[in-house]
Amino acid sequence: MKTQDELKKIAGYKAAELVEDGMTVGLGTGSTVRYLLDALGERIKKDGVHFTGVPTSNRTAEYGRNLGMTIKSLDDVDTIDITIDGADEVDPQINGIKGGGGAQTWEKLVATNSKQCAWIVDESKAVDQLGKFPLPVEVLEYGHHQLVKRLADLGYKPEVRQKDGKFFRTDEGNIIVDLHLGKIAAPYDLADELSNMTGVVEHGLFLDMTKTVVIGTQNGAVVKTK
Numbered sequence: 169m170k171t172q173d174e175l176k177k178i179a180g181y182k183a184a185e186l187v188e189d190g191m192t193v194g195l196g197t198g199s200t201v202r203y204l205l206d207a208l209g210e211r212i213k214k215d216g217v218h219f220t221g222v223p224t225s226n227r228t229a230e231y232g233r234n235l236g237m238t239i240k241s242l243d244d245v246d247t248i249d250i251t252i253d254g255a256d257e258v259d260p261q262i263n264g265i266k267g268g269g270g271a272q273t274w275e276k277l278v279a280t281n282s283k284q285c286a287w288i289v290d291e292s293k294a295v296d297q298l299g300k301f302p303l304p305v306e307v308l309e310y311g312h313h314q315l316v317k318r319l320a321d322l323g324y325k326p327e328v329r330q331k332d333g334k335f336f337r338t339d340e341g342n343i344i345v346d347l348h349l350g351k352i353a354a355p356y357d358l359a360d361e362l363s364n365m366t367g368v369v370e371h372g373l374f375l376d377m378t379k380t381v382v383i384g385t386q387n388g389a390v391v392k393t394k
């Protein structure tokens with residue numbers, strides 16, 4: 169029986185095959201993406217593959233640079249050929265929840281500006297319905313008390329994310345409110361509702377953003393497309 173970590177590695181290494189010489193590649197964030205980066209680092213060393221990485225977090229930028237990758241900001245590239253990123257939950261329509269690592273705003277910006285996207289997950293992330301994983305919402309600190317109250321009044325069970333006894337901070341210096349929804353019956357409506365709330369920077373519902381998911385399973389990598 170392979171561990172969850174081994175399944176993440178299977179997905180990350182498989183997805184590294186999607187990267188071709190000369191591409192500009194959006195690089196996601198998280199522990200599964202680390203395996204992707206390791207695999208790409210090996211391809212740089214062994215095969216001399218050259219690509220430009222556009223990171224979705226400072227963590228990914230640093231990890232990639234240490235592996236010898238050329239790293240550029242989204243603002244310094246014209247197009248992104250493919251973005252490969254992790255996810256916290258993926259449903260059968262290949263919609264997902266992202267932001268467990270608090271990077272969903274940059275992740276969505278990079279994904280939105282990519283010609284194609286692929287997600288890499290271990291099989292525990294494949295669900296029938298989104299919502300068991302708390303939905304991360306990046307918000308401005310200013311006014312967050314009022315926003316959290318509003319979210320609570322809507323029944324969304326908000327919780328301000330903490331780290332080491334302080335607010336968790338995104339790379340933009342904002343805070344994260346996790347919504348404990350249990351299940352999301354109408355993800356498109358919820359996405360619109362959250363996007364329209366003043367003070368919300370970006371939420372972790374990623375709808376119709378990718379057609380491909382690479383799943384690490386006990387039987388190897390399974391690639392699902394729609």
Ligand SMILES: O=C(CO)[C@H](O)[C@H](O)COP(=O)(O)O
Pocket residue numbers: 196197198199200201253254255256265266267268269270271272275
């Ligand atoms: O959205 C993310 C970070 O904001 C990650 O992709 C997501 O949380 C999955 O992480 P992991 O691969 O560590 O399980």
